[in-house]
Amino acid sequence: MIHLSFDKGTLLLRGEVGTPYGKWDPRVGCYRIKGLHYRDVLSYFEESGLPYRDEVPNPPPSETLKDNVKLRTYQNEALTRWQHAGNRGTLVLPTAAGKTYIALKAINLLKTQTLIVVPTLDLLDQWRKRVTDCLGVEAGVVGGGDFELRMITVSTYDSAYLQAEVLGNRFMFLVFDEVHHLASQSYMLIGEMYVAPYRMGLTATYERDDQRHAVLPNIVGDLVYAANVEELAGEHLSPYTHEKIYVELTPEEQLLYDDEMRVFSGYLKEKGIVLKSVVDFHRFIMLTGRDKRAREALLARNRALKVALNSEAKLNLLARQLALHRNEKTLVFTLHNDLVYKISRRFLMPAVTYQTPKAERREILENFRTGDYRAIVTSQVLDEGVDVPDASVGFMLSGTGSTREYVQRLGRLLRKVQGKQAKLVEIVSKETMEVRMSRRRIRKTGREA
Amino acid sequence: MLPSELLAVWKRKGVIWPRYAQLSEDNLRVVQDLIEIYRDHVGEKKSVLNKLTGEIEDVGYDYRFIRGLSYLLDRRCRFRCSDALAAVDLRRKIYQKAAEAGLPTTPEQRQQIIEAVASEVKVNAETVDEFFYADLDTELVLEEFNPLSPVELIQEYNLSLTQTLLFESTEVRFTSSGNWQRLFYSLKRLGLIYEASEDRGFWVKVDGPASLFKLMRRYGTSMAKLLPVIVSNQTWTVEAKILWKYTNEVCDFKIESWKHQALLKKSEPTTQSFDSAVEEDFAARFQALKSEWVLRREPQPVLAGTRVIIPDFSLERDGVTVYVEIVGFWTVEYLLRKIEKLKKVDADMLVLVDKNLACEKLADLGKHARLNVIYYQGKIPLVPILHHLEQAFREVKIKQVTLVKDLPVVFTEPVVSYEEFAARIGVSSEAVKAALGEKPPQDYLLMVNGMVRKDVLEQIHKKMEEQMNQKGKFHLADAVRTIEAEGVENATGALEILGYRVIWHGINSEEAEVVKA
Numbered sequence: 001m002i003h004l005s006f007d008k009g010t011l012l013l014r015g016e017v018g019t020p021y022g023k024w025d026p027r028v029g030c031y032r033i034k035g036l037h038y039r040d041v042l043s044y045f046e047e048s049g050l051p052y053r054d055e056v057p058n059p060p061p062s063e064t065l066k067d068n069v070k071l072r073t074y075q076n077e078a079l080t081r082w083q084h085a086g087n088r089g090t091l092v093l094p095t096a097a098g099k100t101y102i103a104l105k106a107i108n109l110l111k112t113q114t115l116i117v118v119p120t121l122d123l124l125d126q127w128r129k130r131v132t133d134c135l136g137v138e139a140g141v142v143g144g145g146d147f148e149l150r151m152i153t154v155s156t157y158d159s160a161y162l163q164a165e166v167l168g169n170r171f172m173f174l175v176f177d178e179v180h181h182l183a184s185q186s187y188m189l190i191g192e193m194y195v196a197p198y199r200m201g202l203t204a205t206y207e208r209d210d211q212r213h214a215v216l217p218n219i220v221g222d223l224v225y226a227a228n229v230e231e232l233a234g235e236h237l238s239p240y241t242h243e244k245i246y247v248e249l250t251p252e253e254q255l256l257y258d259d260e261m262r263v264f265s266g267y268l269k270e271k272g273i274v275l276k277s278v279v280d281f282h283r284f285i286m287l288t289g290r291d292k293r294a295r296e297a298l299l300a301r302n303r304a305l306k307v308a309l310n311s312e313a314k315l316n317l318l319a320r321q322l323a324l325h326r327n328e329k330t331l332v333f334t335l336h337n338d339l340v341y342k343i344s345r346r347f348l349m350p351a352v353t354y355q356t357p358k359a360e361r362r363e364i365l366e367n368f369r370t371g372d373y374r375a376i377v378t379s380q381v382l383d384e385g386v387d388v389p390d391a392s393v394g395f396m397l398s399g400t401g402s403t404r405e406y407v408q409r410l411g412r413l414l415r416k417v418q419g420k421q422a423k424l425v426e427i428v429s430k431e432t433m434e435v436r437m438s439r440r441r442i443r444k445t446g447r448e449a
Numbered sequence: 450m451l452p453s454e455l456l457a458v459w460k461r462k463g464v465i466w467p468r469y470a471q472l473s474e475d476n477l478r479v480v481q482d483l484i485e486i487y488r489d490h491v492g493e494k495k496s497v498l499n500k501l502t503g504e505i506e507d508v509g510y511d512y513r514f515i516r517g518l519s520y521l522l523d524r525r526c527r528f529r530c531s532d533a534l535a536a537v538d539l540r541r542k543i544y545q546k547a548a549e550a551g552l553p554t555t556p557e558q559r560q561q562i563i564e565a566v567a568s569e570v571k572v573n574a575e576t577v578d579e580f581f582y583a584d585l586d587t588e589l590v591l592e593e594f595n596p597l598s599p600v601e602l603i604q605e606y607n608l609s610l611t612q613t614l615l616f617e618s619t620e621v622r623f624t625s626s627g628n629w630q631r632l633f634y635s636l637k638r639l640g641l642i643y644e645a646s647e648d649r650g651f652w653v654k655v656d657g658p659a660s661l662f663k664l665m666r667r668y669g670t671s672m673a674k675l676l677p678v679i680v681s682n683q684t685w686t687v688e689a690k691i692l693w694k695y696t697n698e699v700c701d702f703k704i705e706s707w708k709h710q711a712l713l714k715k716s717e718p719t720t721q722s723f724d725s726a727v728e729e730d731f732a733a734r735f736q737a738l739k740s741e742w743v744l745r746r747e748p749q750p751v752l753a754g755t756r757v758i759i760p761d762f763s764l765e766r767d768g769v770t771v772y773v774e775i776v777g778f779w780t781v782e783y784l785l786r787k788i789e790k791l792k793k794v795d796a797d798m799l800v801l802v803d804k805n806l807a808c809e810k811l812a813d814l815g816k817h818a819r820l821n822v823i824y825y826q827g828k829i830p831l832v833p834i835l836h837h838l839e840q841a842f843r844e845v846k847i848k849q850v851t852l853v854k855d856l857p858v859v860f861t862e863p864v865v866s867y868e869e870f871a872a873r874i875g876v877s878s879e880a881v882k883a884a885l886g887e888k889p890p891q892d893y894l895l896m897v898n899g900m901v902r903k904d905v906l907e908q909i910h911k912k913m914e915e916q917m918n919q920k921g922k923f924h925l926a927d928a929v930r931t932i933e934a935e936g937v938e939n940a941t942g943a944l945e946i947l948g949y950r951v952i953w954h955g956i957n958s959e960e961a962e963v964v965k966a
Contacts, residue, residue, distance in 0.1 A: 008640050008658045025661050027642050027755060032661050165640050185694075189667060193659060286695060289457070295512075319554040326551055341582060347554070348547035348562055350540075355586060360537050364544075373548050 002045065002052035006169040009035055009193030011056060019044050035168050036219060039197035056195055058169050059113040063151040066136030069105045071098075072236065078102055078225040082200060083109075088221025090179055090201035094228060095411020096237055099202040100127070103175045104134045106200055107152060115171040116154045117190065119178050120381070121358070122365070127154045127177070142167070144358075157187050164193040173198040179220060180205055180404070183212040191219025204411055205404040209278070237414040238392075240422035244438065246430040247313040257432060260304035267297035308432035309398035310339045315346060317427055318395060322347065322375070328393040329368070332377040333409050335398040343377045343397075352378045380405070382412065390417045394424045401437035450673065451520055451613045457513040458614060465691050465700035467610045469712050470514060470603045479510060480518060480599040487522050487594045495528060496587040517606055525597070528589035536584040539577065542566050604714035608677065611713065614702065615673035618689040619664045620656040623675075625685040629750050629759050632678055639671040644755040651749055653757075664692050664699065677716045680706070727803075728761055728775055731829045735764075738831065742766045742838055753793040760798060764838060768877045769845045771838055772798040775829070778806045784822070791821070797841050801829055849880035850887070860890050863937045864946060866899040896946040905935050909947065913963075925951055925961035 002015035013022055013031035019041050022031035033041055038056060045052045071079065078091045079102050087110065093099050107114050116131075118124050121144045131139040131152050140150030143159035149170060160167065174194055176182050179201030182191055191199075201220040207213055217223070249257055268275065271294075275281050288295040322330070334340050337353045344351035350364045350373050367373040368391075376382070394413050399405050413422040428438045457468040470476050486501045498519075506515040530536070546562045553559035560574070567574045582588060597605075615621065625632065636643055636655060644654045655675070657668035672689075679685050689702040704713075735744050748763035751772060760772035776787070779802060791798055800822045823833050853876060867885070871878040885895060893900040912931050917923045928949070929940040937943045944951065944963065954960045 010658045010661075023661055027644050027661075032658065034659070034662055186667065189659070189665070192662075282695075292509075322552055323554040341585070345578075345581060346559070347552050348543050348559060349552060350544045357537060357584070360540070363541070367544075367548075373544060375552055 005055045008165040009168045035193045035195040038195035056169050060149040063137045067108045068134045075102050081224040085224045087198040089224035092206045092226035095204045096415035112172040114152050114173040116175040117160045119181050124154050160190045168194045171196050176201045179203045183215050205407050238420045238422045242424050244426045247317050248430050250312050253307050257304050257307045260300040263300035264297045308429040308434045311429050314397050314427045325393050329391045330375040330393045331391050332395045337379050340377050340379050349375050349377045392422050396426045401440035403441050406441040451517050451609050455513045455517045456613045467614050469607045477599045480602050491591050495589045525595040527593040529592040530584045607712045608714040612673040616669040617691050618669045619692050620690050621672045622654045622688045624650045624652045625679050626683045645757045680713050681715050751796050769842050771841050775801045849876035850884045853884035863902050863905040864943045899946040923963045925958045928963045
């Protein structure tokens with residue numbers, strides 16, 4: 001008799017037969033198969049008419065789900081396409097387009113043990129609330145110190161990865177929120193070690209700069225539906241404007257910036273190094289591990305960039321802008337935490353960083369939702385997911401050159417509220433390397449300021 | 450273990466090794482300075498520590514070295530937040546006031562709000578500003594520091610550095626002089642898979658279940674956790690394949706005890722004892738018998754295919770080894786699995802099973818009672834064990850005697866020592882003696898410790914007799930010359946085999962006399 005069992009994120013096949021999926025494992029003397037192929041292996045046995053014993057699934061107890069989800073037309077269409085693809089695949093929708101609801105509807109249709117994988121603890125909280133609201137059951141939580149399995153469980157990518165050995169056979173449906181994370185070298189093992197036959201990926205930003213999104217079709221399924229901001233803006237998302245304001249460095253900052261840049265470019269020139277691409281830059285970073293002067297040059301460049309990103313002039317401009325938008329709910333984004341605290345101190349504005357205590361962070365976000373607080377300043381922690389329905393003005397004081405970050409930050413402002421006109425203001429230091437970073441992040445969004 | 454950005458390595462031609470900090474005077478001095486910074490700044494903010502350690506970095510040391518050391522020192526510190534709750538409460542008040550009044554966009558507006566909060570909590574405005582973010586990491590105050598010596602810190606750094614490199618490993622291979630029980634226990638607990646083999650020592654190759662499908666670093670962290678246990682032994686070698694993420698190439702890594710022992714921290718010998726009272730009692734009673742069998746605890750693992758069994762004891766006598774495994778709580782299925790595994794072992798192993806520790810009803814124990822399993826109740830009985838030992842010894846001897854007898858060997862040497870010959874073919878000398886006694890080679894004569902070719906013997910005898918008759922006395926030096934002249938190398942050994950005895954008059958061999966024994 002063929003006997004299929006789960007062993008620490010893989011399947012073990014005992015019996016007198018192989019499959020097209022497994023590999024002979026001499027260490028244990030039987031075939032070993034990736035968890036990912038669970039469904040394929042079963043259908044191979046079915047179609048071959050081979051009797052087998054399947055000891056793989058070990059799901060948490062079933063619960064009865066309610067159905068409080070109403071989908072909009074485009075959400076329905078996305079869901080249908082996903083079903084037609086065999087309950088697998090990725091849906092690309094802009095932030096605020098209601099990806100969560102599509103997934104919740106899918107859970108309701110499949111009525112099977114489901115693990116929802118999310119990148120941050122804030123999102124974990126948010127999904128848990130949604131599960132209770134829309135499905136009428138409490139969600140289990142794995143991550144942030146919790147470990148409770150239920151029919152519907154929410155986990156962080158980190159925990160899902162680290163616990164793959166014990167969680168891999170507990171769920172039959174995987175939902176990956178912000179699925180672009182799954183493509184990373186290590187997280188992709190979640191896709192390979194879990195046996196769940198049904199999989200759904202959700203994201204607003206499918207493509208990765210490192211092109212690794214190419215691995216997603218294999219572990220989640222194909223890209224089955226995509227709609228971008230421009231298609232949905234107005235009807236389903238708030239209309240928005242984008243504005244870029246240039247500021248001049250203060251005279252002292254300009255001196256400092258020029259000095260540091262001289263050190264940097266002096267070194268490059270001397271060594272004949274040209275930094276054109278990400279690869280070039282990476283090679284240069286590697287060099288700094290060996291060459292002390294290269295490291296000094298890099299540090300000088302970083303200090304210069306910091307001057308540009310954190311310029312006093314930006315704060316002064318922000319002061320004027322805040323005065324203009326007193327009645328709007330406002331988010332201020334920066335790249336570094338230093339600047340977050342500087343702004344928080346100067347404008348007495350609530351700050352959220354990875355250092356903010358968990359309880360305080362919840363309280364701040366809650367007060368922002370209710371409108372008691374009208375502004376939050378944050379670095380990168382709120383880039384993804386956190387739901388602040390009526391935030392309408394965003395100030396981007398600094399950021400990386402990544403399009404993803406830009407789209408995500410923009411997404412914080414776009415959730416549809418009747419009559420809302422969203423506005424994202426980028427503040428950039430004139431004639432510094434920040435100009436190029438800013439230009440880089442806006443490409444591919446379908447709009448140039 | 451250090452943050453991966455502090456991993457400092459050398460890499461050349463597919464070989465990678467950590468940039469170990471040597472125990473040089475220079476290094477010891479800078480490490481001493483760092484330790485003193487921490488020791489002397491108890492009561493100061495972390496930002497002060499950061500600034501001071503940063504200055505050392507600027508003097509020209511590898512920043513990864515200094516930061517790595519600081520990272521390890523931070524872990525020996527207790528930091529206190531001057532008052533975390535107060536800071537959070539204070540911020541809430543400030544945020545609320547600012548929300549009511551509208552965010553301040555001028556210094557004057559800001560000052561008004563701060564003062565309003567100050568008067569509410571009854572402190573002055575400066576204090577409010579000071580405690581606004583008193584709970585930030587850099588504002589934490591060093592409360593307690595647990596110091597260590599510079600040598601210890603460097604060794605800890607080197608060990609951590611190695612572990613950080615092993616995070617990137619796809620497989621680890623090691624050999625070690627002991628601690629096997631703990632090593633295999635850790636292996637299993639960490640969800641790793643091993644393959645054991647013997648190749649000038651006992652080697653264990655480690656990776657994880659999914660390593661079968663592709664090279665992956667997933668098990669690196671777990672494998673790194675084995676390192677402290679391995680390097681705590683007298684001798685060891687650790688090899689690894691490192692998948693270097695920056696260049697995506699696989700590099701070799703190797704460290705050995707004779708070279709790296711002094712550089713790496715040795716952890717305290719484990720206090721966890723695997724010996725149960727039952728085992729201790731058995732060992733004590735067995736040793737009290739003063740039998741010829743030597744009892745050894747935690748012997749080298751025994752290979753069962755590519756798996757291993759680590760018996761609790763080995764009992765050894767004259768090249769014969771019997772292993773003893775004492776089973777704790779058990780089920781019939783467990784026992785059967787165990788016996789199945791034992792079948793693959795090319796070794797004699799006794800399994801001792803306490804009937805009282807059965808985890809199920811034993812109605813049909815009888816049919817599982819097999820060779821090599823001794824059931825008992827309460828105390829481990831010595832009699833059946835001794836019985837087994839005797840039988841094993843006899844059997845092994847018989848086997849060896851047959852082996853020697855069937856050996857297609859033609860002797861040509863003038864003298865053959867039983868012991869040397871036995872060692873050469875891996876049996877006991879008694880077996881050789883017995884076998885040759887039963888079937889002596891034609892041209893040889895058997896003596897107590899060996900055999901001598903008949904013609905050689907005759908020659909030697911003849912010459913020795915001649916000389917003895919001439920001189921009356923026969924000195925050792927002469928005898929040696931006589932014997933060596935016949936092509937026998939070990940002359941004194943041959944004398945013994947030929948049935949002579951040496952009487953010493955002092956230490957001079959010219960004086961020593963040879964007589965018939």
